[in-house]
Amino acid sequence: MVISDSRPERSAVLDARDLGSLLEALQLRGYGPVGPTIVGDAVVLRPIAGVDELPSGVGDAQEPGSYRLAPRDDGRFFGHNLGPSSAKRFLFPPVRSLWTAIRIGPQVRIEANDDPPPKIALIGLRACDLAAIAIQDRVFGREPYVDPHYQAARENALLIAVNCSQAAATCFCASMGTGPRVGGGFDLCLTELLDAGGHRFLVEAGSEKGDQVLADLPTTVATERDRRAARAESDRAQAQIQRRLDTDGLKDVLYRNAEHPYWNTVGERCLACGNCTLVCPTCFCATVEDASDLTGDRTERTRIWDSCFNLEFSYIHGGSVRTSTAARYRQWITHKLGAWIEQFGTSGCVGCGRCIAWCPVGIDITEEAGRLRSEDRAPQPVGR
Ligand code: SF4
Ligand code: SF4
Structure with a gap:
């Protein structure tokens, strides 16, 4: 299992007008960008072709049993909180073909579905999302029960995190020790800054792959003022978190x-x-289903998400x-x-x-x- 190196090795500042260069750099390296975009009435992770598909100027309001998009007037690209989808959908997809059995005369041939998953860059993961991926790495990657499909998807995924600048009323990452500030497990981490210094991103590389992408971007040197501003964004999110879970015992x-x-x-x-x-x-609960075609000569086994409910x-x-x-x-x-x-x-x-x-x-x-x-x-x- 390849786990991203969490050592921030390099940081720089990217002007928000140049955010498209990040997507281009990813595409040039063969990664299909997957990022937050609006589908229906929610911000979800989906393949995106350009920055114009990011939910710029969109926030949300969340309560128990309630999620609503809400406009914001500052044009932030990542001014929303978590939507219903997560990296799980891409690393452990809801439906996956495992193998196909084909009857050929008296013989049956089994063809495993080992097609490699596409290389993707997951953009906009929050600190708690990275913690969730680390948990699924344990679930699916622990010897001797390694899930080869998860492992392949994980190895082909570049993780691009975003530090939260605000918290939803439903967030309680602080009491779980998973956020709101990103601590590690990313290839690149963005902090969106919007102040007198302009609309820009502090970009930190957390792995060699991330460092290579960062080197492709038209960045400027990060100053102490940029770092302080980034810290203030996380501090604001931290201060907004009211909900907590007492995990002691x-x-x-x-x-x-x-x-x-x-x-x-x-x-x-x-x-x-x-x-x-x-x-x-x-x-991570799943079940398997076998479905035969009408001739009875071909059967496919599929893994699908299940629920203990x-x-x-x-x-x-x-x-x-x-x-x-x-x-x-x-x-x-x-x-x-x-x-x-x-x-x-x-x-x-x-x-x-x-x-x-x-x-x-x-x-x-x-x-x-x-x-x-x-x-x-x-x-x-x-x-x-
Ligand atoms: S159980 Fe915890 S990790 Fe899962 S959706 Fe609820 S808050 Fe998130
Ligand atoms: S299964 Fe029960 S607790 Fe879970 S979302 Fe549905 S109603 Fe809520």
Whole structure:
């Protein structure tokens, strides 16, 4: 598994009018740019051809169960917060063909789908997105269970981060230790600056590949004033973060309260729609489907995203293990904030807040975990 070197080796300033040169440099090196753009009423990551597709002058307002675009008058390219999509969509796609079986007379030939994924540059990743990629690197890249498709996509991806200059009401990266300032794991990191010094980007290279791209750009030397301005952008975002999740001993709180009646209260509100798992940048559950053509001579196996909120997800020969919605919500949050730590040595949550904004009924992981903690059935002393 290739993990980007996180050492900032070089930084420089790029005038905002020259942002197009970054896309050109990426394309010249064979990377298809994937960046934030408006699709429908949301900012999502999609392949882009030019900077005119970036959501310039667009912000957003997010609350539990609510996401709205909002115009802003400063022309920032990255003045929005996270939308529903993440790098997961490109490194671990929602649908992927694994192999095809073809009947040829009495024989069956299996053809693996090992086509290499395209080289892409993921532009606009935030600090919590990079933390989520680092988590998925552990999930898919740990020996001996390396996922070759993820590994190939990861090796072909250049990560271009953007430091947040504001926080949404749903963000809680600060209490998860994942943001808002980008710490590492990027090839290039941009901080958008807009002050008396003009509209510009402080560009930092965090890997050799990033350094090579940076060398292609028409930059000027970064001054101490640019660095101070960049720090102020992150400080503003940090100061805006109000939401928090107390992770101290949370795994044990969740384990201890597996039979707490509060799960039924959440279960009555939860629609088991699975939105939270689909927008989550770390959730990795998948299933496989086999489909034959009408002649019966050709069958394709496809991997598709699944969700622990689906009844069939826990089906084991003869029935589902988690038949109630309450049990499925408990499974999701207990795995995400508890069992994940035992499995992968890290929480499964990076505090991006997507599951809060995109839950149609506004169920909030920070509130539910906090409520469990407040009603914690602390262990009782064992009698003699
Ligand atoms: S659980 Fe929610 S807040 Fe945490 S990483 Fe997933 S989507 Fe983001
Ligand atoms: S918590 Fe919200 S988003 Fe997740 S399954 Fe329940 S209703 Fe859907």
